[in-house]
Amino acid sequence: MDEAIIRIYDLAALDADEMRRESDRSREAFVLKPHGELERDTAGMFARKMSSLSANELSEILSILNKSENADERK
Structure with a gap:
């Protein structure tokens, strides 16, 4: 889902990296x-x-x- 949001909003590399990190921090399982x-x-x-x-x-x-x-x- 993170990648879909990054693609839809065409996030810049640094913004995409920050979103991935924050998303990872909110997860309890991988x-x-x-x-x-x-x-x-x-x-x-x-x-x-x-x-x-x-x-x-x-x-x-x-x-x-x-x-x-x-x-x-x-x-």
Whole structure:
């Protein structure tokens, strides 16, 4: 639904990113569709360990994912 709203309102990249972040913050559940064994293992391990990770560890993971997302946008 987020992508439909972004498309309908033709949101600029920064506005679209902010909308995605705010939408993610409002959710309580996510559906992941991993494409391969490594992705499945990573998603499963993260789901099992998420509540036991410290705020610092979660921040580090988020930082890694943000770097990856920014690199994808530059392609």
